[in-house]
Amino acid sequence: MEIRADFSELWNQVKRLSAAPVEFDWVAAAQLDPIDIELLEGREVRLEDLDVINGLLSVDGRQVLLYIPDQFSPVDVVQASPDKGKRFHVADCKTLADMRGKGRFERYVVTNNLTGIFPISGKNSRGISEELDSRLMVCKNCLDKLNYQNYCHDSTRSHIWQSFEIACFFETYSTSFPYLPRNLTQRAIGNDYTRDWGDVSTNVRRHCGFKCDGCGLNLSEHRHLLHVHHVNGLKQDNSSVNLRPLCADCHRKQPLHDHMFISMKDMQLLTRLRRQQSILAGDWTQVLELADLSVRDALMHAKHRGFEVPEVGYGLVSQDRVTTFDVEIAWKQRRVAISVTDAPVMADWTIVSPADFIRNYS
Ligand SMILES: [Zn+2]
Ligand SMILES: [Zn+2]
Ligand SMILES: [Zn+2]
Structure with a gap:
């Protein structure tokens, strides 16, 4: 018996997926x-x-x-x-x-x-x-x-x-x-992009010079972290007003994007690049826009407790200059920092997790 099946649609999908910028981490999914x-x-x-x-x-x-x-x-x-x-x-x-x-x-x-x-x-x-x-x-x-x-x-x-x-x-x-x-x-996989989405998205990102339309970060060296967002939520609507190039972090902070996540590694990279490109937070609104979502609740607490506007992403250096460590949030004057990952002991710094920050300063 001969089995005839048309796999062209499947291959279109495969082609489309590999051409489109990822909205989730394939490595983690695998x-x-x-x-x-x-x-x-x-x-x-x-x-x-x-x-x-x-x-x-x-x-x-x-x-x-x-x-x-x-x-x-x-x-x-x-x-x-x-x-x-x-x-x-x-x-x-x-x-x-x-x-x-x-x-x-x-x-x-x-x-x-x-x-x-x-x-x-x-x-x-x-x-x-x-x-x-x-x-x-x-x-x-x-x-x-x-x-x-x-x-x-x-x-x-x-x-x-x-x-x-x-x-x-x-x-x-x-x-x-x-x-x-x-x-x-799985929720991220069930999407409805148009067949030419790979081309459309590449053009949008090229046209803006690989710059995030939210925070202004230039991602020409890290193009996979620049997504193209459908403003009205309709993935079939590729009209130019509906397409917005956004870095992975600005993208996941859009409404109705709770299917989207970002790995620690990518978030830390975006934070470091923003600092290198002098994209800094001058007030609390900007702090909340730029900070990792994992520290947002601790930041709201800090703001309520009268803390000054902190640095988002900061490289700590130990007194002997041997150890360096990137934290998510730092108050330089207070020598207080919030880190999502386990931090080494730094003599003159207090480095805590978001939950410990809330407990320590309640
Ligand atoms: Zn951005
Ligand atoms: Zn989107
Ligand atoms: Zn409980």
């Missing part, structure tokens, strides 16, 4: 592992086996959230009003510390599923054991610990809590983790 599939389904853990990175929860280098499937309230009641259910956790918060301290035995599950729908179990209101899928609400102590979206200082904190979105949260902290959630990369 590193998919059985654990990514397991985490999508949910994996039972003991609290003491959880890793904590910058105050966030992690398993094998992946960001996760933690929930408790077994409910106190009837499961059908929780399903109808999720605020009656047990909260899920996204940070190493006070509640988790309490639970650890009490050595309470419960079933804890970690997942990096972004849907916000959890399998829960318990009795229903007729007293019969049942398993259901339900939305759950995020833990307020977690938001408090991270000052997520300025939760601690914002008058709309209950709105921040109610409208919490897991994908947006994970995107905020993507540079803290070596691996990205599987379903985050």
Whole structure:
């Protein structure tokens, strides 16, 4: 039997993908592992086996959230009003510390599923054991610990809590983790670019001299970090007013771009290049525009606490000039810096993670 199949569309897609500037990291996507599939389904853990990175929860280098499937309230009641259910956790918060301290035995599950729908179990209101899928609400102590979206200082904190979105949260902290959630990369693949997108995007980037239309960074030496953004969100609309060349960082900060992430390495490179090209932050608005999203919540806290406008990206040099280290944020006068990665000890500097910054200066 002869099988005839037309693969031309497939090859068009392949050609298009390799020609188009990437919106996500193919290297990270290729590193998919059985654990990514397991985490999508949910994996039972003991609290003491959880890793904590910058105050966030992690398993094998992946960001996760933690929930408790077994409910106190009837499961059908929780399903109808999720605020009656047990909260899920996204940070190493006070509640988790309490639970650890009490050595309470419960079933804890970690997942990096972004849907916000959890399998829960318990009795229903007729007293019969049942398993259901339900939305759950995020833990307020977690938001408090991270000052997520300025939760601690914002008058709309209950709105921040109610409208919490897991994908947006994970995107905020993507540079803290070596691996990205599987379903985050998959969302980036399901796009609708036109067939000639590779040519269109190349022309736009060439025409602007490989300069970001957001921060003004020249990326002619690092062209893969310059994307072309569809302003109205329609990837079929390639009219010139709808296309905007943006560096990977300015791009991911656009509305509705929570599928987009940037690796630590690329973010640090963009930060270094901006400094080399004298793209500096003169006020708090510019600081928040240029800084890595992972430090944004700590910066909002610093601003609230009356800190001066900091340097975004700064190369620390030890007194003996032997050790150098790039930090995300630095207050030179105070000798205080925020770093997303583990920092070496520098005699006259205090270098802390974003979560520790919020704790130390609360
Ligand atoms: Zn919590
Ligand atoms: Zn930019
Ligand atoms: Zn875009």
